[in-house]
Amino acid sequence: xxxKVFKNEAEYEAALAYAYTLMDAEPGSQEEEDLDLFTMxxxxxxxxxxxxxxxxxxxxxxxxxxxxGLTRKDLAAYIGSQSKVSEVLNRKRPLSLSMIRNLxxxxxxxxxxxxxxxxxxxxxxxxxxxxxxxxxxxxxxxFPNWDGGxxxxxxxxxxxxxxxxxxxxxxxxxxxxxxxTRDEIDSFALAAWQARVLFLAQEHDLPPYDPHALNETFFxxxxxxxxxxxxxxxxxxxxxxxxxxxxxxxxxxxxYLDGACFLSPAGRPVIGMTLRYDRxxxxxxxxxxxxxxxxxxxxxxxxxxFDDIDHAPCSDDDPxxxxxxxxxxNLLIPDQVWRTEGRALMEARQExxxxxxxxxNEISPAIVAGRLRWEKNDFTIYxxxxxxxxxxxxxxxxxxxxx
Numbered sequence: 001x002x003x004k005v006f007k008n009e010a011e012y013e014a015a016l017a018y019a020y021t022l023m024d025a026e027p028g029s030q031e032e033e034d035l036d037l038f039t040m041x042x043x044x045x046x047x048x049x050x051x052x053x054x055x056x057x058x059x060x061x062x063x064x065x066x067x068x069g070l071t072r073k074d075l076a077a078y079i080g081s082q083s084k085v086s087e088v089l090n091r092k093r094p095l096s097l098s099m100i101r102n103l104x105x106x107x108x109x110x111x112x113x114x115x116x117x118x119x120x121x122x123x124x125x126x127x128x129x130x131x132x133x134x135x136x137x138x139x140x141x142x143f144p145n146w147d148g149g150x151x152x153x154x155x156x157x158x159x160x161x162x163x164x165x166x167x168x169x170x171x172x173x174x175x176x177x178x179x180x181t182r183d184e185i186d187s188f189a190l191a192a193w194q195a196r197v198l199f200l201a202q203e204h205d206l207p208p209y210d211p212h213a214l215n216e217t218f219f220x221x222x223x224x225x226x227x228x229x230x231x232x233x234x235x236x237x238x239x240x241x242x243x244x245x246x247x248x249x250x251x252x253x254x255x256y257l258d259g260a261c262f263l264s265p266a267g268r269p270v271i272g273m274t275l276r277y278d279r280x281x282x283x284x285x286x287x288x289x290x291x292x293x294x295x296x297x298x299x300x301x302x303x304x305x306f307d308d309i310d311h312a313p314c315s316d317d318d319p320x321x322x323x324x325x326x327x328x329x330n331l332l333i334p335d336q337v338w339r340t341e342g343r344a345l346m347e348a349r350q351e352x353x354x355x356x357x358x359x360x361n362e363i364s365p366a367i368v369a370g371r372l373r374w375e376k377n378d379f380t381i382y383x384x385x386x387x388x389x390x391x392x393x394x395x396x397x398x399x400x401x402x403x
Contacts, residue, residue, distance in 0.1 A: 003037045006045045015042055058091055060113045061103065068107070078102040080155075097125070097158040127165065129157035131188045133252055137164070140250070142196050165191075167198035169265040171301055178289075178307040178321040179256070186254035190306060193252050197272040198264055201245035209243030209268050214295045218242060219331055222291065226284050226332075226364035232391050233398025235287065244294065245270040248395060255306075259286040261293045262304035269294045275395075277310050280387025281370025285309065288328035296323055332367050346375060354385060 001018045004011075019038040025031035055063075065075070075085045079099050087093035095103075100114040104122055111122035137143065138153050143160045146153060153160060168191075177185065218238075225234040239246040245264070251257040251274035259273045271290045275283070286309060293305045297320045305320075329335070333342075345357055345368070354372065358365040369382035 001038075003034070003041060006041065012042070012045050012049075015045075055113055057095055057114045057116065058089060060109050061089070061107075064107050064109055078106050096156045097122075097162075098155070101125070125158050127158060127161035129154060129161060132161070132192055133186070133189050136189075136252060137192055142192065164199070165195045167202060167265070168195050171265070173262060173301050173304040176303050176305050176318055176320065178305065178309055178318075178324070180308045180310065181256045183254070183256065185256060186252070189252040190255045190257065193249060193255060193257070194260065194262065194272070194304065197247045197249050197260070197270060200247045200249065201264060201268070201270045204240065204245050206240050206245065206268070207243050211295075213242045214291070219291070222287070223284075223332060224362055226280075226367055227358075227362045230394055230398065231364060232280070232283055232394045236395075236398070239271065243268060247272045248275060248392075250274055251276045256308045258282065258307055258309050259290045260304065260306045261290040261298060263298060263301045265301070267301070269298055275392050278389050278392050279370075280364055280366035280390055281373075282310050283387075283391045284332060284364060284367050285328055285370060288331045289324050292324035292327035292331070293320070296320070296327060329371070332363065333361065333371060337361060338371075342375075345372065349381075351382065351385060354382060 001014065006012045006015060015038055019035060019042060022031050022035040022038070025035050061075070064070070072085050072089065073082065075089075076082055079085045079088055079102070084093060088095060088099070095114060100111065101122060103109050103114060104111045112118050112120045115122065134154070134157065135150060138146070138150060142164055143153070146160060148156075172191075175187070175190070179185075222235065222238055225231045225238060228234065236246045245268060247270065249272060255274075257274050258276055259271065261269060261271045264270055271287070271294065273283070273286060273290075286307065289307055289309055290305070297303070297305070305324075307321075307324075309325075329338075341357060345353060348354075354368050355365045358368045364387070365385045366387040369385035373379050373381055373386070
């Protein structure tokens with residue numbers, strides 16, 4: 001029989017029978033060499049088709065306890081309280097990563113046995129839940145399918161945070177901030193928000209993204225949508241058709257976030273908005289600002305843009321933010337139009353003039369009112385035109401209609 005890689009069970013059985021005939025081969029003979037070769041091929045086939053499952057973690061713990069003469073009381077140092085030890089050994093509580101790490105480091109039980117993943121090494125903890133607004137994340141559903149309480153969530157925090165950050169993959173882009181406030185940003189909360197946005201974006205079944213689709217026609221469609229009373233509700237579909245994910249997720253404390261954009265691991269642009277200020281003028285300018293980043297700056301996964309842009313213009317320390325602001329202003333109201341009609345509008349004080357300008361240019365009056373408030377640095381005027389508390393309802397209505 002010629003040695004070869006076995007393709008099926010019949011060839012494997014035939015090799016077993018042939019190897020059996022070589023068991024009495026003389027040392028140094030050709031038969032002994034054939035036996036060694038067939039033994040290797042047989043083992044290779046068995047490893048692939050009949051893998052041996054790793055020992056049960058609880059059995060491994062009990063075995064080590066017997067070896068070391070340990071009692072259940074002794075295990076509390078590695079697992080926690082006596083009640084947790086009892087639950088683990090009675091298979092009523094799964095081992096957490098922190099327990100696995102303690103048992104591996106303290107008792108020398110192989111990590112892959114405790115993890116039930118042959119060959120896997122135990123990585124260092126990547127996330128300390130105490131750095132994150134963990135209670136807020138739990139309350140807001142950042143850990144899908146978790147039905148335990150807060151205390152139990154803290155015990156399995158490493159697993160929960162690993163799952164939360166899984167959509168980010170191994171690569172973390174450099175954050176570029178557009179900031180109006182000078183308060184310190186909670187970067188851990190911001191990272192958690194981004195990870196959750198990416199998770200929600202994965203649920204979208206979209207066509208491939210084509211950067212060339214972001215042309216004048218596309219941008220005009222987006223701005224034209226503002227003219228309709230249901231405008232914000234039209235945005236998700238317009239972006240989806242261009243292959244851009246659009247996610248609304250409330251901001252977390254100390255993130256000071258209106259909108260953001262970044263690429264998913266698959267290279268798809270994702271625009272996230274918080275509706276921190278539920279106003280039409282803020283919605284349309286934030287959207288235009290993020291689209292500017294996608295169009296002008298989002299060429300690879302090396303950066304992620306996080307923007308705080310309500311009222312006063314954000315800090316333009318990064319030139320890309322100045323470019324995005326300029327692009328957004330021109331997109332919503334073309335510079336030429338503003339130069340020819342804006343001066344008269346700046347001097348007008350009547351809402352009807354703002355509405356007439358918006359109608360002539362087929363845009364939302366909220367966009368015009370927001371521009372005037374910014375130009376005049378007076379955010380008390382035209383309050384009835386900026387669309388307070390309207391965006392969230394319009395987006396919710398559109399989502400329910402789509403369902």
